[in-house]
Amino acid sequence: MSRALLSPSDANRWVRCQASVIAQRGILSTGDRTAATAGQETHRRGAELIRGACRGLPLPSGYEDPIALEYAAHVIKILRTFGVFGGPCLGIETPVNCSIVHSECHGTPDFWVYDETNNDLMVIDLKTGYRPVRARDNWQLICYALGVAYTLGLDSDTHVYLRIFQPTISDKQFDQWPITLGALKGPEYLEHLQACAEIALDGMSMAIAGHHCYYCKARYCCDALQSAALDTADYLGEPIPNETEGQTLATELTILNHAKVMLTQRLDALTEHATAVIRGGSQIPGWQLSERKGRLAWTLGADETAAALGLIDKSVTLRKPEELITPTQAIAAGLDPSVVAAYAKRSKPKLVLREDNAKEIFNG
Ligand code: SF4
Numbered sequence: 001m002s003r004a005l006l007s008p009s010d011a012n013r014w015v016r017c018q019a020s021v022i023a024q025r026g027i028l029s030t031g032d033r034t035a036a037t038a039g040q041e042t043h044r045r046g047a048e049l050i051r052g053a054c055r056g057l058p059l060p061s062g063y064e065d066p067i068a069l070e071y072a073a074h075v076i077k078i079l080r081t082f083g084v085f086g087g088p089c090l091g092i093e094t095p096v097n098c099s100i101v102h103s104e105c106h107g108t109p110d111f112w113v114y115d116e117t118n119n120d121l122m123v124i125d126l127k128t129g130y131r132p133v134r135a136r137d138n139w140q141l142i143c144y145a146l147g148v149a150y151t152l153g154l155d156s157d158t159h160v161y162l163r164i165f166q167p168t169i170s171d172k173q174f175d176q177w178p179i180t181l182g183a184l185k186g187p188e189y190l191e192h193l194q195a196c197a198e199i200a201l202d203g204m205s206m207a208i209a210g211h212h213c214y215y216c217k218a219r220y221c222c223d224a225l226q227s228a229a230l231d232t233a234d235y236l237g238e239p240i241p242n243e244t245e246g247q248t249l250a251t252e253l254t255i256l257n258h259a260k261v262m263l264t265q266r267l268d269a270l271t272e273h274a275t276a277v278i279r280g281g282s283q284i285p286g287w288q289l290s291e292r293k294g295r296l297a298w299t300l301g302a303d304e305t306a307a308a309l310g311l312i313d314k315s316v317t318l319r320k321p322e323e324l325i326t327p328t329q330a331i332a333a334g335l336d337p338s339v340v341a342a343y344a345k346r347s348k349p350k351l352v353l354r355e356d357n358a359k360e361i362f363n364g
Contacts, residue, residue: 013213015193019206045068046065049063074165075165078122104197210261225265306319
């Protein structure tokens with residue numbers, strides 16, 4: 001199946017900036033694809049392990065891709081709970097038609113499963129990046145859930161569990177949002193998606209810059225993002241009054257955190273574009289590509305590399321010494337907390353924005 005014009009995996013962007021759909025057409029990605037390619041490979045391996053488990057194969061121990069292994073183990077537990085290991089109620093990297101949203105909307109969810117007895121539908125998306133992704137109001141998962149639900153003909157009472165599995169985020173392994181299919185079919189979700197999809201394809205919408213610009217291929221030539229970044233630069237030049245506190249402080253912190261994202265997006269986009277221009281043989285006044293060599297990295301996985309090099313030269317120790325467990329793990333393992341306290345300390349508390357802060361700060 002070719003990539004959809006209104007791809008669910010881009011829905012978190014086109015719901016917020018409908019102009020991005022037309023703006024990106026015909027633009028090839030110029031950025032570094034290493035992380036994306038590694039992520040795709042992890043998805044492929046994870047799906048392969050899950051399909052193997054459905055055929056009764058055990059999970060391998062010491063697998064070369066720990067994220068794929070962790071994801072597969074997580075999904076297999078769910079399959080056991082749902083009691084489904086194949087058939088029409090299971091999708092493992094299976095394309096889904098989301099034409100209920102728009103005829104141009106279709107995609108491939110990482111995993112979904114439906115339990116007829118309890119009327120439960122679970123949709124999981126594996127994320128391998130380090131930017132935390134939330135399940136709540138996640139338009140990609142919503143598109144997939146609606147597509148699966150309409151394909152299976154599920155009723156509005158279906159309990160839908162939308163789950164982001166992201167083991168690269170340290171605080172928790174997954175984030176889940178429970179909702180009913182009836183709520184997803186309402187004005188807040190399905191109807192909103194349908195309206196955004198129509199606007200996106202009529203070619204008349206305005207670009208709206210925000211966090212969603214991050215993976216937009218048009219960001220190096222986007223006026224909206226440029227203007228947001230330049231406004232930020234102007235704003236940063238203004239003096240900071242000494243008495244800034246309370247509501248003013250909260251407002252300014254929120255604005256500056258948003259502004260930081262806008263500036264980073266624009267800078268990253270221009271850096272990627274300039275790198276591609278110079279690589280293509282053109283010049284950019286005052287800029288050149290660094291002669292510095294990139295980091296030398298093994299091309300095979302750790303186990304394969306160690307096995308191959310161990311055959312060639314046994315005298316070199318290829319593995320790093322094992323690291324210490326954390327202070328918390330040491331306490332859990334039985335070490336006296338007062339002893340641990342003498343050798344460990346906590347990092348300073350970090351200033352973080354509370355959830356739904358914008359309403360509170362900007363008075364709804
Ligand atoms: S860079 Fe941002 S504002 Fe511009 S088209 Fe893309 S998503 Fe929209």
